Amino acid sequence: MAFSSNAVADHHEQLELAENQFTISNIKLQRLAHLTDYLPDLQIHSNPLDQNPFFHLVSEFYITPSDFILRHILHDLSGAFPSSEPYLEYHRAGPRKQIYFDPCHVRAAIVTCGGLCPGMNTVIRELVVGLWELYGVREIFGIRAGYRGFYSIDPVPLNPKMVHGWHRKGGTVLETSRGGFDLHKIVNAIQDRGFNQVYIIGGDGAMRGMVEIFNEIKHRKLKIAVAGIPKTVDNDVGIIDRSFGFQTAVEMAQQAISAAYTEAESAVNGIGLVKLMGRSTGHITLHATLSSRDVDCCLIPENKFYLEGKGGLFEFLDSRLKDNGHAVVVVAEGAGQDIIPRTESQVQEKDESGNPVFLDVGSWLKSEFKKWWARDHPKDLFTVKYIDPTYMIRAVPANATDNLYCTLLAHSAIHGAMAGYTGFVSGPINGNYAYIPVEEVARAKNPVNTRDHKWAWVRSITNQPDFG
Numbered sequence: 001m002a003f004s005s006n007a008v009a010d011h012h013e014q015l016e017l018a019e020n021q022f023t024i025s026n027i028k029l030q031r032l033a034h035l036t037d038y039l040p041d042l043q044i045h046s047n048p049l050d051q052n053p054f055f056h057l058v059s060e061f062y063i064t065p066s067d068f069i070l071r072h073i074l075h076d077l078s079g080a081f082p083s084s085e086p087y088l089e090y091h092r093a094g095p096r097k098q099i100y101f102d103p104c105h106v107r108a109a110i111v112t113c114g115g116l117c118p119g120m121n122t123v124i125r126e127l128v129v130g131l132w133e134l135y136g137v138r139e140i141f142g143i144r145a146g147y148r149g150f151y152s153i154d155p156v157p158l159n160p161k162m163v164h165g166w167h168r169k170g171g172t173v174l175e176t177s178r179g180g181f182d183l184h185k186i187v188n189a190i191q192d193r194g195f196n197q198v199y200i201i202g203g204d205g206a207m208r209g210m211v212e213i214f215n216e217i218k219h220r221k222l223k224i225a226v227a228g229i230p231k232t233v234d235n236d237v238g239i240i241d242r243s244f245g246f247q248t249a250v251e252m253a254q255q256a257i258s259a260a261y262t263e264a265e266s267a268v269n270g271i272g273l274v275k276l277m278g279r280s281t282g283h284i285t286l287h288a289t290l291s292s293r294d295v296d297c298c299l300i301p302e303n304k305f306y307l308e309g310k311g312g313l314f315e316f317l318d319s320r321l322k323d324n325g326h327a328v329v330v331v332a333e334g335a336g337q338d339i340i341p342r343t344e345s346q347v348q349e350k351d352e353s354g355n356p357v358f359l360d361v362g363s364w365l366k367s368e369f370k371k372w373w374a375r376d377h378p379k380d381l382f383t384v385k386y387i388d389p390t391y392m393i394r395a396v397p398a399n400a401t402d403n404l405y406c407t408l409l410a411h412s413a414i415h416g417a418m419a420g421y422t423g424f425v426s427g428p429i430n431g432n433y434a435y436i437p438v439e440e441v442a443r444a445k446n447p448v449n450t451r452d453h454k455w456a457w458v459r460s461i462t463n464q465p466d467f468g
């Protein structure tokens with residue numbers, strides 16, 4: 001692209017102006033809770049990594065309390081949109097020179113909560129192996145069946161031999177569940193069993209529970225570090241770059257989309273319909289659409305759509321079928337929930353954790369498509385094939401990239417807990433690992449930004465109308 005000399009001058013002028021004007025004066029360091037906040041006399045230990053034969057310590061190996069990561073790296077330097085929000089900085093994750101636990105006295109508990117996600121077993125494995133090999137911890141326990149397992153089932157002792165091949169398995173060997181959150185029973189059980197490090201692998205619901213557990217432990221002034229590792233196949237936890245297992249899920253979704261495409265292409269006026277996960281966000285659907293190139297229409301909860309009339313889904317599919325003879329629609333489970341007719345009891349229905357129970361948008365669309373075609377094209381052949389690969393997608397082991405990611409998350413959490421930090425979640429921010437206060441993670445949302453160029457690109461490759 002050629003610039004006119006005026007445009008070049010303009011460009012340089014604007015940049016210079018921005019460089020002169022821009023200074024970051026509004027930085028806010030995000031405070032991280034530490035056990036010494038309420039236990040000021042805790043003993044300090046030197047990090048056993050100093051003596052670990054597997055480690056080659058280089059200078060600047062240890063992270064210090066002054067190492068931070070800037071959350072927002074996108075800035076408009078023109079000053080046209082001055083931000084009143086502070087620039088948030090989070091503590092960098094990683095090993096600290098001084099730790100606040102004697103590894104011989106650590107009793108760690110690991111729990112998995114909520115729905116499945118590829119990589120849960122890898123995180124468990126890496127927590128066990130990391131605690132054991134990096135720090136020499138020998139008392140590590142798995143809590144079975146989610147939060148309720150703390151007070152209702154005996155913990156399982158874990159060691160590296162036991163968990164060796166767990167990264168090859170989907171799901172969670174520790175088992176998981178929804179509901180069963182009873183704060184006092186859980187904290188009493190943690191205290192009675194002598195756990196002093198608790199690792200919670202879970203989504204936004206589990207993180208809200210973790211906030212309560214952390215506050216109660218603080219209230220009781222217990223020397224127990226609580227660390228979270230965000231798990232959500234939907235990628236709907238905010239602040240962090242992305243959640244583990246998400247890439248695996250996007251990859252797995254391709255198989256369903258390809259099958260839908262083949263079915264649609266092999267029929268006269270064939271529609272392949274795939275429902276993907278995403279209760280409140282369309283990340284899997286958006287990314288699966290972008291990576292597939294076989295999708296004609298992508299429906300996500302962040303964007304409302306309608307069926308009939310100008311700009312409606314039927315009109316769009318009509319033109320696709322006329323042009324190509326087939327079409328593929330991918331819909332996130334949370335999309336269209338506002339337009340599916342439902343009874344009063346269906347409106348109220350919640351799962352054990354209090355999440356709203358959705359109606360099956362895929363089955364509903366399939367039947368609406370059939371009714372529409374029978375009404376508008378009674379003489380023409382028509383086929384809809386509906387695929388819901390939800391459990392196939394989330395019950396698989398993580399791919400190599402996600403497995404590596406799980407390792408880094410687990411090790412970050414271990415280093416943070418050993419260093420006496422508590423009430424934190426470890427997660428990547430701008431490609432670096434950070435410790436984020438769990439309260440923030442529990443309330444942060446991560447919707448697809450439909451003004452983002454990724455979404456615009458979905459529209460352009462699918463030539464999809466601007467619904468709603």
Ligand SMILES: Nc1ncnc2c1ncn2[C@@H]1O[C@H](COP(=O)(O)OP(=O)(O)O)[C@@H](O)[C@H]1O
Nearest residue numbers: 113114178179181202203204205206208209353
């Ligand atoms: N607001 C909350 N306070 C305390 N515990 C919660 C809260 N929301 C969910 N939980 C608990 O967290 C666990 C996981 O929640 P759930 O929503 O099922 O999955 P996820 O953690 O993946 O979002 C469940 O045991 C649930 O009871």
Ligand SMILES: O=P(O)(O)OC[C@H]1O[C@](O)(COP(=O)(O)O)[C@@H](O)[C@@H]1O
Nearest residue numbers: 114115203231232233234277278279
């Ligand atoms: O059938 P289940 O286990 O209740 O789970 C279904 C839900 O779990 C999810 O996979 C997400 O689970 P989480 O919220 O626990 O991460 C959703 O996409 C889906 O709606």
